[in-house]
Amino acid sequence: MCGICCSVSFSSEHFSKDLKEDLLCNLQRRGPDSSRQLLKSNASYQCLFSGHVLHLRGVLTAQPLEGERGDVFLWNGEVFSGVQVEAEENDTQVMFNCLSSCQNESDIVSLFSEVQGPWSFIYYQAFHHHLWFGRDFFGRRSLLWHFSNLGMGFCLSSVGSHASEVANQWREVPASGIFRIDLKSTSVCKSVVLKLYPWRSISKENVTKDCEDSLARISASLPAFVSVAANEARLCLKEPVAPLNVLLPPAPAAALRAGIAGSPPAGETLRALLADGHTQEVVGRFIAVLSSAVRRRVLCLPREGARPPGAVLETRDRKAKVAVLFSGGVDSMVIAALADRHVPLDEPIDLLNVAFMTKEKAAPASSNSKGRKQGKCAMPSEGSTPDAAAGPEKRAGAPDRATGRAGLKQLQAASPARAWNLVEINVSLEELQELRRARIRHLVQPLDTVLDDSIGCAVWFAARGAGCLVAPEDVRPYRSQAKVVLTGIGADEQLAGYSRHRARFQMHGLEGLNREIEMELARISSRNLGRDDRVIGDHGKEARFPFLDENVVSFLNSLPVWEKANLTLPRGIGEKLLLRLAAMKLGLTASALLPKRAMQFGSRIAKLEKSNEKASDKCARLQVTSLENLSIEKETGT
Structure with a gap:
């Protein structure tokens, strides 16, 4: 990059x-x-x-x-x-x-x-x-x-x-x-x-x-x-991708049964769908093409040569080359599990989990009921090194923190030989405001909505990777050195993951849902990707998007819409159905059943500073005023 x-x-x-x-x-x-x-x-x-x-x-x-x-x-x-x-x-x-x-x-x-x-x-x-x-x-x-x-x-x-x-x-x-x-x-x-x-x-x-x-x-x-x-x-x-399949032939019997057969537990519904031979074949093909996309994005990296026989690095001395923007949701869990297939096994993978806190959510360090030592850990400030961090540990009750920790346990169970670094990144209101003014708003521009502010700030702090590494015996400051950051963007757009997809389906059926998905892909460049590239790139790191690999998009575009999502099923199952089935097949059962939660809500940045604003509103916090710039020019002498 x-x-x-x-x-x-x-x-x-x-x-x-x-x-x-x-x-x-x-x-x-x-x-x-x-x-x-x-x-x-x-x-x-x-x-x-x-x-x-x-x-x-x-x-x-x-x-x-x-x-x-x-x-x-x-x-x-x-x-x-x-x-x-x-x-x-x-x-x-x-x-x-x-x-x-x-x-x-x-x-x-x-x-x-x-x-x-x-x-x-x-x-x-x-x-x-x-x-x-x-x-x-x-x-x-x-x-x-x-x-x-x-x-x-x-x-x-x-x-x-x-x-x-x-x-x-x-x-x-x-x-x-x-x-x-x-x-x-x-x-x-x-x-x-x-x-x-x-x-x-x-x-x-x-x-x-x-x-x-x-x-x-x-x-x-x-x-x-x-x-x-x-x-x-x-x-x-x-165009580098196949056109979207908008045909609406009769859906396979298994998919139709899933939508009309009462309300069995979510796990049973997914397992029943996976029992169908055609569904198994589609899920297998999806995993294969997505796995290849992840492989291309984690192998083209400079790595040290083989170590001498007998040379062993302590876990804490190994440096991750790859990081994942990690909420513990189904998108990031599947990306992490597939990265595990291709990243060398002796190399850690950093899982970057961000949460925003108000002052009253900060708590002093203490010992938990199991007696695990809680070391002092504060977020490294901008420009500092992890070892320079000190102060009381800040705990966050953000939803993504809970699902992130649960996701870590699933990944550890699935691949116990891998060193999984869950980097808990806690951001105070004061640091958010300071670094937004100094850095982030200039990167988010020319986008200017409240949603751009929330996501831009959340992604910037997550990609910075400065937080705490939670190990079984202690908690210590940590800054991710990974230059490649994998993100799950593109999954919701293609697999009907947003609430607006369900609303469109309820009003206009599968034909309307197809039009919504087609529009999502057409506008993703102007709504998301340039902003995220600028925000992540500000740390000297490169954003990589496996779900937007040309072969992945072509494969998903080739499928009829009901094989990607079944919005007759309840929330937490029907949206991104194909990805949930893939997660089940990969052994990530708990994550497969999590409802969609937007990053701005999962990280608790939404409504943090102003409770009555809408996502589409122009965000005053992103504006640069002439008076402020004049002050900067005086300070710098320019």
Whole structure:
């Protein structure tokens, strides 16, 4: 993962050879292993490229890369399939080599049609004066754009700037395809024309209308001097996933019986469904494709070589390479169980469990009824090391803490040889407010709702991984060093996990449910993924999304909707039915029966500061005021 940025200026008066300090710091936190800038000057324009690398694969490759012809490449992504990348190779270099061999725009479009995995990129073609950029189909990597009010330049960046005068002008680059700008033409015309190469599904009949609708949506959020148009050759990228199965043939008998056969205990219902041969086959295929997705996301990591014979590391000295955002719910439990299949057995897996507390929920350390020693453990403050933490242990009564501890016991029972590190991350109201103001709100922007605030803050503190490690004999401060963070996002969207899915089903049946699922996937890039990538990446860690692996999505899209969810069944069974059956088959019975609980409620951050606000309300806590920014400028002397 990387922080990438390209600042373009068409006016020598407004050109700067350096990025603003706050923007540079934001980018450097994403890529702590290498930082480099490159300036490309032309009579008509200047481009400042800035690359900041988090090294995860192959040989450390500094960015930006520059080719013999003067081309420049910035890559924030992972190639998991579609383009051949050997184990010892770096995918940034491989992608640049492929781009350098492209003969025309059709070749470039074909290349990005083949890549499977999360990505955003910026590619400068010196000879043609073209700047290409974009995000993958789901928008799993953040990329923002900001156009100068004076029309004298623009900036593309993984993250935005804090300054109040520009903070509200950053927007997410839509995951609608890839874009191309003719820099030389722009400098002459004094207006920016974005040429779009959109994603195209072979199953859609009216491609022209879809493209026109996409162009209209993008144009609505752009300044007057910026326009967007379809590329002249009408080239499209091939959508990387199979179209959604919206057919509604008669459901298999087993699925129908489950919906009408009274109200047996939930466990019995799931076991009865698993007894059906067809259901067993579908569940087995789902586990296999999801397991492969997890495997791709946990094996492409730098690991130490084999230890000498007889050399043994104490459990507390082993470092986890992989962490899971962990609530103990069915999504994170299945991800953790599948990671256990592929992460080397002598390597711990960190389970990151976050809870928010008010002052009255803090309690002094004490011994429990079993006599387990309760060591002093306070959250490490920002910038501190785990060993520096001291003070009374803060206990949290958040629902996700209880399910997290129960989930840990299930995982320990299923894989006792694995060191499972349940990292209990307790966040006080004071720390939440302090770090939201200083860091988190700038990462959540340009999203701005109460829901964005709640989830953005919860994910940021969870991904930081600074908390307490609860062992059988003691409790000690711990900070996760894992650079890869697995998250279960995408499960609810595809498997009807939200209450709105049940409401739509009750009103419009399976046809309405299909439309809701289709809409969820179409908007996940703008609602979730860019924000989560910015928030997790701020710790020099990379978010990886197994449920949004192209093969997983294609498999789930191929199934009729009733094999993924059966909303005639009660809450806690019917939603995400396929995933619950998979959890049962993996031996995670208790987690398979847990109802869906949103992260903002499970972690207790929702309503923590204001009880009468709605999730869709604009959140004042995320705003950056001019007065506040002026104070910051005075303090820093900028």
